[in-house]
Amino acid sequence: MLSVSLRHRFSGFALDAAFDAPPGITVLFGRSGSGKTTVVNAVAGLLTPEEGHIAIDGRTLLDTRTGVSLPTHRRRLGYIFQEARLFPHLSVRGNLRYGRWFAPRSAPREDMARVVEMLGIGHLLDRRPGALSGGERQRVAIGRALLSGPGLILADEPLAALDEARKAEILPYFERLRDEVSVPILYVSHSAAEVARLATTVVALQDGRVLRQGPAAEVLGDPMVLPTGVRGAGALLEAVVVRHHEDGLTELSAGGVPLFIPRVPQDAGRKLRLRIAAQEVILSRQRPEGLSALNILPGTVESIRGGEGPGAMVALATPAGRVLARVTRRSADLLGLAVGVECHAVVKSVAIAPEDVGGGEGTA
Known part of the structure; x- marks a missing residue:
């Protein structure tokens, strides 16, 4: 269980959001500028909010009242960016092993062979990132994040840089992550189609506040909650x-x-x-x-x-x-x-x- 409570002010924008994320994929859903990436950056330790508390399974990452703020490298997070950000000089196997090298000894370890099979990248292990398609690179990035032994995976609009064909290729792999991997995932999106396919839980954000949170079917089917407007309903x-x-x-x-x-x-x-x-x-x-x-x-x-x-x-x-x-x-x-x-x-x-x-x- 991920528990988040944040308050922070920027020039012209105020974030005041709190939610709990159970196992599965929790999607932060809303328009650009609603506060989704700000929440993810705070969870990742890339932003220290004015007030906040963040905990994963009772392990405190941030508590501004008591002065607790773990640095990013100690938060045990896997991060999947819009761009895969693989090391170009390493093979796919090398990139995957790099993630595993950073896994804490005490962390539950994913079996590398299982991850490779689940993501369908066995035939790519000896290739360099420059020889991969955008969808293949993103699958390798998912594998690297899984093998780092994370307590939580952050996915900040991981399909935004892909064309429709590559998105269709990647979505089933995120579905498998949701159904087969015990690590919770905090996923950022403004695409109603992505949310409907992937989300276990939806946290709908608008102007820095939580409109509603709950099971995907309940939130998406609520006519009073339209975070991306009526055309996305x-x-x-x-x-x-x-x-x-x-x-x-x-x-x-x-x-x-x-x-x-x-x-x-x-x-x-x-x-x-x-x-x-x-x-x-x-x-x-x-x-x-x-x-x-x-x-x-x-x-x-x-x-x-x-x-x-x-x-x-x-x-x-x-x-x-x-x-x-x-x-x-x-x-x-x-x-x-x-x-x-x-x-x-x-x-x-x-x-x-x-x-x-x-x-x-x-x-x-």
């Missing part, structure tokens, strides 16, 4: 792969509701996480017929949030979980939407992008 559903169809679609079950998405590689019985963007959802008071859209989720209106413009965010409770729909206030009025009203959420299969589908934890 979307709900997180958990589903199970039922079967793959010959026409290229995969059938899922989410709370007993059938959903169809473009084919995914996971086998039947595998759990998935599915992000449905609010702007891709259409609402209907009656169950629609004669539509090309295959996904229809019955539900009940939980809340309606109006904005300054013509839009409204509707939260719908469905058997699959909470779904958000971004509609106009005119549409909401014409449909007679109000809390407690029954309606249906309609989603096109092709509207669910591959980057919005990730592996869940385990099988059904």
Whole structure:
């Protein structure tokens, strides 16, 4: 468990944030300038806040009241940067061993062969970083961080410097870290798709303060918490792969509701996480017929949030979980939407992008 409480002022900005991060991946989520990197720098010991307390499993890293402030090299942290920052004169094997060389003798040690297998870098061990792709370099950087015997891994927007193809390559490895490694991870992101795929816990930040913290599905599905704005709004559903169809679609079950998405590689019985963007959802008071859209989720209106413009965010409770729909206030009025009203959420299969589908934890 990571426990963080910080207060610090810069010119024109004040950070006042506190949260607890359980095992898994805790994502600091918010716009640029919300305070995410400031929090990470304080945890890393690169910034000493005016007031603060930071502890990992009861081990105090910082306590400004008692004067405790461990230097960075004594905090037992693994850091994954936006750029891999590998040593160019060392092979992949040498970079991995460098991380291991710094592991404290008392720290639990990850098996190097297991880390190499988990990250799929066995065929790269004799190469130099200059001969690797951006995604391969970042996988090696993850391995180096793991092998340093950390009590916590910090990942500051580790996919920001990669193109979409390389991001798609790396995301499954972070999912494996979440599911297979005991070391907690504090991950910085402003991408709703990344958060939906990876987060165990979300800490939503805005203007230096915590809007909300909790399980990913609860925070992302809260229409009152939109740290990156309405265009980034979307709900997180958990589903199970039922079967793959010959026409290229995969059938899922989410709370007993059938959903169809473009084919995914996971086998039947595998759990998935599915992000449905609010702007891709259409609402209907009656169950629609004669539509090309295959996904229809019955539900009940939980809340309606109006904005300054013509839009409204509707939260719908469905058997699959909470779904958000971004509609106009005119549409909401014409449909007679109000809390407690029954309606249906309609989603096109092709509207669910591959980057919005990730592996869940385990099988059904």
